[in-house]
Amino acid sequence: MMIATALTALGLGQAAQASDPLQVGISGEPYPPFTYKAASGDWTGFEVELAHALCATMQRECEIAPTGWSGIIPSLKAGRIDMIMNSMSITEKRQRVIDFTRPYYFTPGAYVAASERELDIPDGLDGLVMGVQSATTNATYARRELRDSGVDIRLYDQAEQVNNDLLAGRLDVILADEIAMVQFLDREEAEGFEIKATAPQHEAYGEGIGIGLRQEDDALQEDLNAAIAAVIEDGTCASLSEEYLGTDVCVYD
Structure with a gap:
């Protein structure tokens, strides 16, 4: 009975955690046209809007969490943010400390x-x-x-x-x-x-730009990879890229 109660509590805890808003880490220093503040004071840009599209695809609520660039990986590892979506290249050095999704864009x-x-x-x-x-x-x-x-x-x-x-x-x-x-x-x-x-x-320059994740967040990585594939396939990524960047930089399989 105690085991069943504990398992029930664990399941409820995991469900609550899955329903919490994902904290999307971007650099607190504006980086237009990828991440910057609009006249309204809200953050926008190619990656901000793409992050919202990915979260909508996953049916997850997201919150933009500006973080100093120099401390963005430590903030991820400490749990203050859940993902880094700020033009971070997938490199061997970074992969020693964090994981990445598949690449979603690349520019030289x-x-x-x-x-x-x-x-x-x-x-x-x-x-x-x-x-x-x-x-x-x-x-x-x-x-x-x-x-x-x-x-x-x-x-x-x-x-x-x-x-x-x-x-x-x-x-x-x-x-x-x-x-x-x-x-x-x-x-x-x-x-x-x-x-x-x-x-x-x-x-x-690595393999392109991916979303940085904690190494233990396998489920989130799987969900994001599926969402990236979906927004590339349905044209959402290309549309946002053309709107903000003037060209299509999305990485296709």
């Missing part, structure tokens, strides 16, 4: 500099100052492949800090996500800058 890194600057990459980087956001695949690639190019690599906590220092002339070139750079270059203040080249396929 892009070099951006003043239009008037003649830039041969990587040979022409010698003597230049390059900005990269820290704890990103672009930073990993820069450390591994550009250290011998003679470029001065400067790391920043936030992507917008990198952009602002390029505009202010404190940087000669930056390396960042291509789609984010396309959006950045649409700004009036970014007139006179352009994408000079894209980074080649490299192990630092």
